[in-house]
Amino acid sequence: MLRTAIEFVRYGITGVLALVVYLVLSNVLYCFSAPIWLATAVAWCLSAATSYLGHIYFTYRVEADHKRMPVRFAIMLGFHLGLTFLITYVCLNVFGLPYLPTTVVTVCITPLATFPIGKYWVFKTSAES
DSSP: OHHHHHHHHHHHHHHHHHHHHHHHHHHHHHHTTOOHHHHHHHHHHHHHHHHHHHIIIIISOOOOOTTTHHHHHHHHHHHHHHHHHHHHHIIIIISOOOHHHHHHHHHHHHHHHHHHHIIIIITOOTTTO
16 A cells, blocks of 8 residues: 555656646747747657656656557557546536636546546556556
8 A cells, every 4th residue: 555655656747847847848948939839749658758767767667668658658648648538528518617627626636536447457567467
């Protein structure tokens, strides 16, 4: 139980680091006249890579299986995106919350939903199976 709690804290740290990479890089690229679509795409890709590698080497500290883990990670990212859309829609359109509280709710719920997927499926090594 303690190990899982520590991993969840590291999961959060990795997520915050990925967010910082995205925010800094997208804004720097945009300030240097990159089109917004390019700044966003490059920053998102490098943020995702930061997240992927951070979860392997810092959060879960597992041996990387780069044949299996990237595909599973991409599926988890798709789930995360879909969940973000769903929570945003429900908070805004069903509960009538303003956008800022909606984003806070989303940021609180999505890690709770994606952490077990990462721990027990995406970054689970074949030795743990």
